Amino acid sequence: MSGLRVLVGCKRVIDYAVKIRVRPDSLGVVTDGVKHSMNPFDENAIEEAVRMKQKKVVKEIVVASCGPSQSQETIRTALAMGADRGIHVEVPAGTDANLQPLAVAKIFSKLVEKEKPDLVILGKQAIDDDANQTTQLLAGMLDWPQGTMASVVNASDGSLTITREIDGGLEDISVSLPAVISADLRLNEPRYATLPNIMKAKKKKIEKMTPDKLGVDITPRLKILNVVDPPVRQAGDKVPDVTTLVEKLKEKGHL
Amino acid sequence: MIPVRQCLKLTPLCSQIRHGSRMFPQLKRGSFNRITDEDVNLFAGIVGQNGIKTEELDHYNTDWLNTVSGFTELVVSPKSVEEVAAVLRHCNGRRLAVVPQGGNTGLVGGSNPVFDEIVLSLERLNNISHIDPYAGIVECEAGVILQNLSDKVGEHGYTVPLDLGARGSCFIGGNLATHAGGLRVVRYGQLRGSVLGMRVVLPDGQILDGRSNMRKDNTGYDIKQLFIGSEGTLGVITDVSLLLPQTPVSVNMALFGCDSFDDVIKCYRLSRQCLGEIVSACEFMDSLCMTSVNDILGLASPLEDSHPFYYLVETSGMNMDHDMEKLETCIEKVFESGCATDGVMAASKDQARHMMSLRENIAPALKAVGFNYKYDVSLPIQHMYSLVEKIRNKMRKTEGAFSVGYGHLGDNNLHLNIITPQYCTQALSLIEPFVYEEVSRLKGSISAEHGMGLKKANYLRYSKDPSMIAMMRSLKDVFDPNGIMNPYKLLPWND
Numbered sequence: 001m002s003g004l005r006v007l008v009g010c011k012r013v014i015d016y017a018v019k020i021r022v023r024p025d026s027l028g029v030v031t032d033g034v035k036h037s038m039n040p041f042d043e044n045a046i047e048e049a050v051r052m053k054q055k056k057v058v059k060e061i062v063v064a065s066c067g068p069s070q071s072q073e074t075i076r077t078a079l080a081m082g083a084d085r086g087i088h089v090e091v092p093a094g095t096d097a098n099l100q101p102l103a104v105a106k107i108f109s110k111l112v113e114k115e116k117p118d119l120v121i122l123g124k125q126a127i128d129d130d131a132n133q134t135t136q137l138l139a140g141m142l143d144w145p146q147g148t149m150a151s152v153v154n155a156s157d158g159s160l161t162i163t164r165e166i167d168g169g170l171e172d173i174s175v176s177l178p179a180v181i182s183a184d185l186r187l188n189e190p191r192y193a194t195l196p197n198i199m200k201a202k203k204k205k206i207e208k209m210t211p212d213k214l215g216v217d218i219t220p221r222l223k224i225l226n227v228v229d230p231p232v233r234q235a236g237d238k239v240p241d242v243t244t245l246v247e248k249l250k251e252k253g254h255l
Numbered sequence: 256m257i258p259v260r261q262c263l264k265l266t267p268l269c270s271q272i273r274h275g276s277r278m279f280p281q282l283k284r285g286s287f288n289r290i291t292d293e294d295v296n297l298f299a300g301i302v303g304q305n306g307i308k309t310e311e312l313d314h315y316n317t318d319w320l321n322t323v324s325g326f327t328e329l330v331v332s333p334k335s336v337e338e339v340a341a342v343l344r345h346c347n348g349r350r351l352a353v354v355p356q357g358g359n360t361g362l363v364g365g366s367n368p369v370f371d372e373i374v375l376s377l378e379r380l381n382n383i384s385h386i387d388p389y390a391g392i393v394e395c396e397a398g399v400i401l402q403n404l405s406d407k408v409g410e411h412g413y414t415v416p417l418d419l420g421a422r423g424s425c426f427i428g429g430n431l432a433t434h435a436g437g438l439r440v441v442r443y444g445q446l447r448g449s450v451l452g453m454r455v456v457l458p459d460g461q462i463l464d465g466r467s468n469m470r471k472d473n474t475g476y477d478i479k480q481l482f483i484g485s486e487g488t489l490g491v492i493t494d495v496s497l498l499l500p501q502t503p504v505s506v507n508m509a510l511f512g513c514d515s516f517d518d519v520i521k522c523y524r525l526s527r528q529c530l531g532e533i534v535s536a537c538e539f540m541d542s543l544c545m546t547s548v549n550d551i552l553g554l555a556s557p558l559e560d561s562h563p564f565y566y567l568v569e570t571s572g573m574n575m576d577h578d579m580e581k582l583e584t585c586i587e588k589v590f591e592s593g594c595a596t597d598g599v600m601a602a603s604k605d606q607a608r609h610m611m612s613l614r615e616n617i618a619p620a621l622k623a624v625g626f627n628y629k630y631d632v633s634l635p636i637q638h639m640y641s642l643v644e645k646i647r648n649k650m651r652k653t654e655g656a657f658s659v660g661y662g663h664l665g666d667n668n669l670h671l672n673i674i675t676p677q678y679c680t681q682a683l684s685l686i687e688p689f690v691y692e693e694v695s696r697l698k699g700s701i702s703a704e705h706g707m708g709l710k711k712a713n714y715l716r717y718s719k720d721p722s723m724i725a726m727m728r729s730l731k732d733v734f735d736p737n738g739i740m741n742p743y744k745l746l747p748w749n750d
Contacts (some may be wrong), residue, residue, distance in 0.1 A: 014605075015603050015604045015605075016603070017603070017604035017605055017607065017608070018604065032576075034505055035505070035506075035575070035604060037602055037603035037604070038602065038603070039412060040603075077602050192557035192599040192600075192601075192602070192606060193599065193600065193602055194558070194597055194598060194599050195509065195511075195557075195586050195589075195590065195595075195597070195598035195599060195600060196597065196598070198586070199587065199590060200587065216485060232589075
């Protein structure tokens with residue numbers, strides 16, 4: 001089997017190594033002037049698509065991202081990694097924090113109608129909301145099979161065998177194409193975007209769209225009430241011997 | 256060219272360590288007194304029982320490279336400047352030799368005893384007294400670990416103008432005493448330019464209080480500058496005030512693969528022209544360095560192919576968009592000119608950290624392979640790598656030997672390392688004094704940033720005029736007439 005067309009999704013998020021600060025209004029986190037990069041799971045998604053293209057299983061990779069104008073940088077990184085062209089669904093800056101999985105799934109469902117890919121690969125979850133919903137919602141909307149938390153993907157005649165990471169261990173499933181899968185961290189080691197490729201990527205096309213043009217209502221259905229820091233870790237108690245330890249544990253009702 | 260893989264046996268420590276006195280058999284113990292129980296009790300009276308150590312002293316006696324070791328029987332750890340003064344006053348009166356020690360991460364055997372010198376550890380002087388968030392000044396004691404200092408000032412949006420691989424262990428006092436260089440000299444200048452004030456205890460116990468937070472102060476001789484880089488031979492630094500740069504908001508890293516050192520120099524020149532004020536590090540390494548970190552530490556290269564040379568450039572600025580624009584121009588120019596055949600740019604902080612770790616882990620990787628002969632020299636940029644090639648040629652008949660070059664390209668500072676499976680005097684005789692003669696001939700420095708310590712003290716004449724050395728001896732006599740402060744170090748004892 002050869003010549004599959006793949007649609008990959010990627011999201012621009014706060015770089016995972018950055019120290020997050022809660023906004024003074026407690027309705028979110030500070031994003032101004034903070035380093036952003038591609039969601040790590042999305043790197044795995046792009047990498048998998050590129051590897052499939054190198055194996056000639058895939059013939060075209062379209063990468064799409066929903067977000068403010070800076071999302072274009074994320075798309076360019078994906079193009080530099082090996083995607084062929086990009087789609088930027090622009091959402092006004094500021095409202096992007098409230099762009100929720102249901103809205104994104106609806107947008108992708110319209111993109112699928114337009115692009116007619118054989119396979120959609122998304123990252124398992126975004127590290128800002130940790131939702132892990134978009135893949136599942138999209139599969140439901142399209143009525144396509146889904147392979148989520150994929151750590152191994154193998155293609156053969158019109159279907160994929162996928163190893164999924166689940167609580168109990170690993171699960172092997174087989175899905176027929178077209179399908180939606182979500183990439184887990186152990187799926188692959190994402191490549192660096194090499195500079196010659198970054199320069200070539202500048203010439204690759206990025207199509208611009210808006211949710212309106214796609215006919216999608218992105219009004220949030222969930223309202224964030226409050227965002228707070230986790231409680232400060234309390235200092236522990238040092239005890240001189242085992243007897244005291246047992247006493248203290250009993251005192252605190254742990255024994 | 257001997258591949259790294261052949262030299263991959265990890266050699267046991269004991270065969271590596273050369274007791275300072277055995278490394279230099281002609282070095283004789285000075286006419287100092289020996290410690291008695293009365294001395295130990297007196298010190299305990301000054302610093303408390305917790306500040307005295309008489310057992311398990313290996314990690315004070317031996318250097319980080321496991322190449323030199325002394326025989327001290329006593330480590331004294333004062334917790335205030337007054338205690339430091341009292342300890343030194345007693346040592347001076349009793350003619351007991353003293354080695355001040357910080358994080359013990361030095362590379363020239365300068366922070367370890369050679370014989371039975373008392374180790375004066377600064378580890379308990381670790382208070383960060385004050386941070387001025389408006390002026391960007393920090394006041395702290397000499398025993399603060401660099402990483403801790405960096406974290407603390409980081410809370411206020413400032414960064415320490417010094418960064419090096421040993422940051423998790425080295426003390427700021429030691430950084431000052433050795434005038435450490437590191438990765439950011441190309442951006443923030445040398446450390447001595449950021450020191451506003453210092454307090455020092457002289458060998459006779461006198462406290463020289465030069466503490467100040469003035470950005471500009473031209474009132475008399477700037478004596479604190481003498482102690483910076485004095486490697487603990489003139490006195491003990493106890494406190495410092497440092498000027499801090501802003502923590503950059505946008506940090507980027509690019510790694511280029513180059514075919515020749517000439518190409519590396521061209522890359523460097525282009526990158527400085529395009530990036531200008533946002534450059535914060537310019538480093539280079541050769542292919543054996545990359546292979547070493549790949550094979551020994553399992554750190555993968557971000558480039559697909561291997562290249563003869565690698566050039567790493569880091570930028571730090573206050574506006575991501577501006578910096579990216581400059582970087583994109585730089586990358587275009589580099590590839591247009593053909594001086595790099597491949598390159599990567601970090602797309603996330605994680606990738607940036609990984610790329611820097613390739614450079615920072617060269618020393619640990621090489622340390623695991625065998626005995627390291629390390630040379631840290633300043634040379635005119637066009638001659639930086641030819642020294643590596645000359646040494647490689649000299650060592651070609653030595654079994655299991657290989658030579659690498661890497662370093663702070665932006666400071667014209669080469670780290671030349673020769674690795675042999677075991678220490679051997681025959682290999683050493685091929686290297687020294689040839690390396691020093693070559694550097695001297697090119698009017699370079701035989702120690703760009705590591706200092707003289709024990710290992711290079713006798714070679715001072717290769718980079719300093721006799722009149723200068725004579726003046727250094729005079730100053731040493733002024734500050735330390737009994738010669739108790741870190742003897743056998745920095746100044747030649749046998750030239």
